[in-house]
Every structure is written in structure tokens, then in C-alpha cells.
Amino acid sequence: MFNLIIKSGEKKISYKPCSLALKxxxxxxKLEQSLLHIEKIVNIKLSTLQKRNFLSxxxxxxxxxxxxxxxxxxxxSRVKIDESFTADYFRNxxxxxxxSIQNEELSSLHIFLPxxxxxxxxxxxxxxxxxxxxxxxxxxxxxxxxxxxxxxxKKNLEVFIYGDNGKxxxxxxxxxxxxxxxxxxxxxxxxEPALNLTPDLLAKRIFAELTQWGIKIKIFDxxxxxxxxxGGLLAVGMGSDNPPRxxxxxYNGAAKERNKKQKKIALVGKGITFDSGxxxxxxxxxxxxxxxxxxxxxxxxxxxxxxxxxxIPVNLTGIIPTAENMPSGKSMRPGDIVKTSSGKTxxxxxxxxxxRIILADALDFASxxxxxxxxxxxxxxxxxxxxxxxCTAGLFTKNDxxxxxxxxxxxxxxxxxxxxxxxxxxxxxxxxxxxxxxxIGGKWGGAISAAKFLxxxxxxxxxxxxxxxxxxxxxxxxxxxxxxxxxxxxxRLLFEYLLNEV
Numbered sequence: 001m002f003n004l005i006i007k008s009g010e011k012k013i014s015y016k017p018c019s020l021a022l023k024x025x026x027x028x029x030k031l032e033q034s035l036l037h038i039e040k041i042v043n044i045k046l047s048t049l050q051k052r053n054f055l056s057x058x059x060x061x062x063x064x065x066x067x068x069x070x071x072x073x074x075x076x077s078r079v080k081i082d083e084s085f086t087a088d089y090f091r092n093x094x095x096x097x098x099x100s101i102q103n104e105e106l107s108s109l110h111i112f113l114p115x116x117x118x119x120x121x122x123x124x125x126x127x128x129x130x131x132x133x134x135x136x137x138x139x140x141x142x143x144x145x146x147x148x149x150x151x152x153x154k155k156n157l158e159v160f161i162y163g164d165n166g167k168x169x170x171x172x173x174x175x176x177x178x179x180x181x182x183x184x185x186x187x188x189x190x191x192e193p194a195l196n197l198t199p200d201l202l203a204k205r206i207f208a209e210l211t212q213w214g215i216k217i218k219i220f221d222x223x224x225x226x227x228x229x230x231g232g233l234l235a236v237g238m239g240s241d242n243p244p245r246x247x248x249x250x251y252n253g254a255a256k257e258r259n260k261k262q263k264k265i266a267l268v269g270k271g272i273t274f275d276s277g278x279x280x281x282x283x284x285x286x287x288x289x290x291x292x293x294x295x296x297x298x299x300x301x302x303x304x305x306x307x308x309x310x311x312i313p314v315n316l317t318g319i320i321p322t323a324e325n326m327p328s329g330k331s332m333r334p335g336d337i338v339k340t341s342s343g344k345t346x347x348x349x350x351x352x353x354x355x356r357i358i359l360a361d362a363l364d365f366a367s368x369x370x371x372x373x374x375x376x377x378x379x380x381x382x383x384x385x386x387x388x389x390x391c392t393a394g395l396f397t398k399n400d401x402x403x404x405x406x407x408x409x410x411x412x413x414x415x416x417x418x419x420x421x422x423x424x425x426x427x428x429x430x431x432x433x434x435x436x437x438x439x440i441g442g443k444w445g446g447a448i449s450a451a452k453f454l455x456x457x458x459x460x461x462x463x464x465x466x467x468x469x470x471x472x473x474x475x476x477x478x479x480x481x482x483x484x485x486x487x488x489x490x491x492r493l494l495f496e497y498l499l500n501e502v
Contacts, residue, residue: 001102001141001142001152002156003154004138004157005158006159007160007173008166008170008173009110009111013162015069015070017072018105020101020104020109021073021112022074022075022110023076023077024077024078024079024112024114025077025078028078031078042066042074043067046062060078061076062076075097086122086414087411087414088132088414088479090136091132091479092481093480094133095139095480098140099140102141107158108157108160110160127168127172130163131172133161134173134176139481140480140481142184142481144188178310182302182305183306185298186295186298186302186488186491189294190291190487191292192291193291194291198324199243199245199271199323199324200242202247202271202320202322206301206320209305210301215305215308217250218247218248218250220245220246222234222237225244225245228246228365229339230321230341231338231340231341232357232359233357233362235332235338235348236325236354237325238330238332239278239327239331240325240326241328244358246320246365247271247318247320247321247322249304250318251304251307251318253307253308254313254314264369265371265375266316266366267303267317267377268319268362269318270293270295270358270359270380271296271297271323272358273322273324274290274324275352277327279331280334289474292473293325293379295378295379295473295486296376296378296469296490299469299489299490300318300320300377301320302491303494306491312499312502314502319366321361322358323354325351332351333348334349334350335349340360340361341361341365342364342457344437344456347435347437347438349440350440355378356380356450357439359454360454367458372462372463373463374463375464375466375494376466378466378469379473379474380447382470383445383450384471385471387447388471389471392417392471393418394418394447396448396451396454396466397422397464397465397466398422399463406497409493413492413496415472415489420451422452422455426449430453437456441453451466454466467490473486473489473490474487
């Protein structure tokens with residue numbers, strides 16, 4: 001892992017010893033001609049085998065060494081603009097490159113970007129085009145190794161970005177740095193073992209990090225949670241020796257205007273710091289991934305952190321109910337009836353459907369704050385993972401405008417969402433004979449019935465979206481930056497949404 005120092009490259013290039021340059025070759029028709037031109041201009045000699053491999057159908061990269069050492073090595077990367085090309089290409093490529101050179105004794109990396117005009121079809125925003133390269137560098141550099149005994153000292157790596165618009169590149173570096181602070185904080189929380197991230201420790205970590213940026217944090221302990229009659233959060237948390245917490249985050253970034261009501265967005269995140277399933281115990285296989293069942297909470301905290309660092313002029317309230325779902329003699333049981341802060345009651349049919357129970361109190365709390373919009377994020381259902389796989393989040397809302405915004409921004413950021421039906425027919429799946437609602441809806445449409453459950457605790461007059469991140473929050477092999485660790489999925493999407501709101 002490097003200590004990255006990212007800068008805009010100057011017109012006069014200065015290569016230090018142990019430097020690596022990266023140049024993208026885009027014009028497929030002139031590829032062979034480009035190699036001859038490169039040999040002459042850069043003063044290197046490529047072997048016949050290197051050329052043939054590069055020009056073959058599967059050819060991707062050549063790495064060549066320079067005799068004069070300016071730079072020491074150059075990588076030529078071939079970019080094929082075909083039906084498989086996406087807006088994630090450069091982010092993904094650089095994440096893989098940075099990961100592959102982690103053990104090299106490099107001092108600087110010089111990245112020469114292709115002209116933006118070539119990629120307008122995929123990036124309608126030039127600054128975001130530049131940002132995608134920087135995101136790739138930072139994401140590829142991430143590791144979670146704090147518990148390894150053979151800690152290696154971080155090496156400094158200066159990364160220079162060269163392109164047609166230096167001013168816009170500098171702006172892109174600033175914005176991306178703000179964003180990635182939030183993404184990396186989110187990933188650190190997700191990857192932390194549950195032993196060291198109980199509800200109380202999660203609250204303290206969020207408080208310590210966010211208050212440095214002038215963000216206000218309130219933490220409700222068990223006594224305050226009881227006073228507010230948050231029976232859902234209490235019921236889920238009562239089986240653990242680590243009591244629940246309720247975290248309220250306030251970021252007021254919008255300038256106050258006279259006689260004008262300030263728009264406020266509420267972000268709600270599920271914070272189950274470990275989910276054993278409770279009495280309805282989960283199978284042992286892969287249960288360790290349930291340390292990340294607080295991913296929604298981490299995304300909310302990371303998004304607000306990034307917004308504050310970037311000073312986005314928007315008002316945000318972050319709401320995080322957090323608990324451990326553990327089996328014990330004190331745990332809630334199937335068949336229990338839980339009364340929430342809204343006064344509505346829940347029949348518990350399965351204690352492993354606990355996230356929606358704590359979110360019932362959080363969404364009621366959010367609604368009472370009368371925001372202009374509520375978005376909640378949760379690793380809520382395995383059913384959503386079955387429906388959409390590991391690379392896409394489920395989006396549930398009746399607001400068509402909001403659905404379109406989230407979809408389009410998901411395609412832009414490559415944190416993709418897919419709208420699922422929210423028809424009221426699904427309400428019959430969660431109808432209870434003994435309470436206002438039951439917490440599971442049977443075998444079919446599990447992600448939808450979970451969303452319909454949440455809907456019952458949101459003020460109908462407030463636009464609301466639920467994003468089920470159960471799939472993309474967990475490590476997967478779809479990209480170079482999602483393979484090893486929990487992914488931070490959702491921060492880049494929400495950050496872009498906030499930037500587009502102002």
C-alpha cells in the first residue's frame with residue numbers, strides 16, 4: 001500500500017529515479033503505426049514478440065524499459081472502444097495497475113490521459129472523466145491489513161495526472177480526494193471485525209471522525225432509546241451483551257437564507273454490527289461476512305464525511321440505528337410482537353429479518369424531522385442478491401423522478417441500481433393476524449416485501465427511496481477494486497446525487 005500524493009502534471013515533465021509512465025493507445029486502426037512512432041520518439045526498442053502479442057486480438061499492454069531511465073519504465077495500454085467499453089474502464093484498469101505494482105520500489109507514476117473528446121459518449125462531464133482515473137488509483141491502493149503482525153512501512157508514491165485541461169484536473173483531484181476520504185472511512189468500518197466494532201464502538205468511531213469536520217453528532221444510549229419508545233431497536237439489541245445505540249448526524253452545509261425554508265435530506269443506514277440471525281440462527285458458512293451488516297450505516301457516515309470535506313452546500317441528517325443481533329436467553333423470539341416508536345406493531349416471524357425492525361424506528365424518526373427526501377441504505381435481503389447478483393443494488397421507490405436520477409447516476413458512477421416494483425399488491429405478503437405487520441413475507445419476492453415493510457414507517461408525503469446493497473457491499477470479482485474487501489458501495493452514488501442537487 002502506497003502513501004499516495006496525487007498531483008496535476010505540468011507541461012514540463014520531470015522524471016525522478018524509479019519512475020513509471022502509463023500511456024493509453026486508443027486508435028485501433030493506427031495501433032501498429034503508433035508503436036513505431038513510440039519507439040522513435042521515446043527511444044526504446046520493442047521486441048518482435050512484444051509487438052505481436054500487443055497487436056493480437058487479446059493484446060492489452062506492453063511494459064518497456066528505457067535505457068536513459070527517463071522514465072525507467074513505460075506501460076503502453078491498449079484501449080478498445082467497442083460494445084464492452086463502459087464508464088468504469090479507466091477506474092477499473094488503474095485499480096488493477098496500482099494493485100499490481102504494490103511491491104515495486106517506485107517513487108513516481110506518470111499517467112497520460114487520452115483526450116476527453118474521444119469518450120464524450122461515455123462521460124458527459126469532463127471533470128468526472130478525470131475523476132474516474134483518480135478514483136481508480138485510490139481504490140486500487142486500498143488494503144485492510146491493520147491486524148497483520150508484519151506491518152510494512154508505507155512508501156510514498158507521487159502520481160502525476162496529465163491531460164488537456166490542467167485546471168479541471170486540479171479541481172477533479174480536490175473533489176475526488178474529498179469523496180475518497182468518505183469511501184475509505186466507509187470501507188474501514190465495513191472491514192473491521194465485529195469484536196472491535198460493537199454498536200457503542202461504531203458510534204464512537206463515527207463521532208471521532210466526523211466531529212473533526214464540524215459535523216454534529218448525537219448518540220442515544222439504551223436509556224434514551226427506551227425513553228423514545230424505539231421498541232424495534234431495543235428488541236433486536238436485547239439478545240447481545242453489547243447494548244444498541246442510535247446515532248444522529250447533522251451536517252448543515254447550505255447557507256441560511258432569510259425567510260426561506262432550507263431543504264434537508266435524510267440518509268438512513270442499517271447498523272447491525274454483527275448478524276448471527278439471533279434465535280433463527282444463520283448457517284455457519286460465510287457468517288463472518290455479517291460483520292458488514294452495518295454497511296448501510298457506514299455508507300451514511302462516509303457520505304456525510306465526504307460532503308463536509310467537499311463543503312457541498314446541502315443540509316443532511318444521518319440516522320443510524322445500530323445493534324448486534326445475537327442469540328441468548330434475552331433474545332427476541334419468533335412469535336414476539338414488538339411495538340415501535342411510531343406506535344405500529346410488528347409480529348416477529350423470523351429473528352434473522354432484524355434489519356427492517358431497527359429501520360422501522362429510524363424511518364419514523366427521519367419522517368418526524370420532516371425532510372424533503374429520505375434515502376435509506378441497507379444490506380437487507382439475500383433475496384435482492386438472488387434477483388440482481390453481486391454487482392447491482394435494488395432500488396425501491398414510488399417516485400419516478402427519484403428512480404430515474406438514481407439509475408442515471410448509478411450508470412455514471414458505476415454504482416448501479418435497478419428499480420424493483422413497489423405495487424401495493426405485495427402488502428398482502430406482510431399482513432399479520434395479530435399485529436400491524438409481520439417482518440417476513442414468505443418465499444417469493446423477499447426483497448420487495450422487505451421494502452413494503454419499510455414503507456409502512458415512512459410519512460407518505462415525503463419522497464423516499466430504499467436501496468438494498470446486500471449484493472455489491474460484499475467483495476466480488478466483477479471489478480479490480482471490489483475483489484478482496486468490503487466495497488464501500490453507495491458513497492460515490494450518493495455523493496454524486498448531492499453534487500447534482502446543488
